[in-house]
Amino acid sequence: MVERNSEPSVQDRAGRPFPVSWDQFHRDCRALTWRLNEVGPFHAVIAITRGGLVPAAIVARELGLRVIDTVCVASYDHDKQGDLKVLKGISEQTAKLGGGTGKGLLIVDDLVDTGKTGRLVRELLPDAHFATVYAKPQGRPLVDTYITEVSQDTWIFFPWDTALSFQPPIRDGAA
Numbered sequence: 001m002v003e004r005n006s007e008p009s010v011q012d013r014a015g016r017p018f019p020v021s022w023d024q025f026h027r028d029c030r031a032l033t034w035r036l037n038e039v040g041p042f043h044a045v046i047a048i049t050r051g052g053l054v055p056a057a058i059v060a061r062e063l064g065l066r067v068i069d070t071v072c073v074a075s076y077d078h079d080k081q082g083d084l085k086v087l088k089g090i091s092e093q094t095a096k097l098g099g100g101t102g103k104g105l106l107i108v109d110d111l112v113d114t115g116k117t118g119r120l121v122r123e124l125l126p127d128a129h130f131a132t133v134y135a136k137p138q139g140r141p142l143v144d145t146y147i148t149e150v151s152q153d154t155w156i157f158f159p160w161d162t163a164l165s166f167q168p169p170i171r172d173g174a175a
């Protein structure tokens, strides 16, 4: 738990931890690609940084796509969501592939939570296909394809944000 002021963080409010291992994440990305393979073909993959970079690499590999671009968005400072900022949009070359509206482009992110990030990127590329690995109910309507839904009060811990650590035995008070 990280407290920077008296407000509970999104993660504190979320309560339910959902740790995801690298193995599980890889399996979920492959499951996502099975679905996307039926929707495509796509001209390019666009990762929403930074969380979307990992699933985008796996999905692109599985779909045989080599054109990969990024939309760089900053919102959560660890677990507190601030104002959204687009730090970088897609390149002119990728925009051309999508005919200006994103048609035939595949946007990938690790998850949708409130949907703020997804909404912003959809506004930039309204005709693109938006895929995430995980979805919470508030953001789910924005996503075209996802694999696993978790409750809004779940906090997903991704493998690139975590490390193995000792856990005290349950009888000694472990959660």
Ligand SMILES: O=P(O)(O)OC[C@H]1O[C@H](OP(=O)(O)OP(=O)(O)O)[C@H](O)[C@@H]1O
Residues within 6 Å of the ligand: 048, 049, 050, 051, 052, 073, 074, 075, 076, 077, 078, 081, 109, 110, 111, 112, 113, 114, 115, 116, 117, 118, 139
């Ligand atoms: O649906 P929302 O409520 O907008 O939340 C979802 C976004 O939040 C996380 O990114 P974050 O902004 O934390 O940045 P990161 O990908 O660089 O970790 C996650 O990777 C999604 O992009």
Ligand SMILES: [Mg+2]
Residues within 6 Å of the ligand: 048, 049, 050, 051, 052, 109, 117
């Ligand atoms: Mg992100």
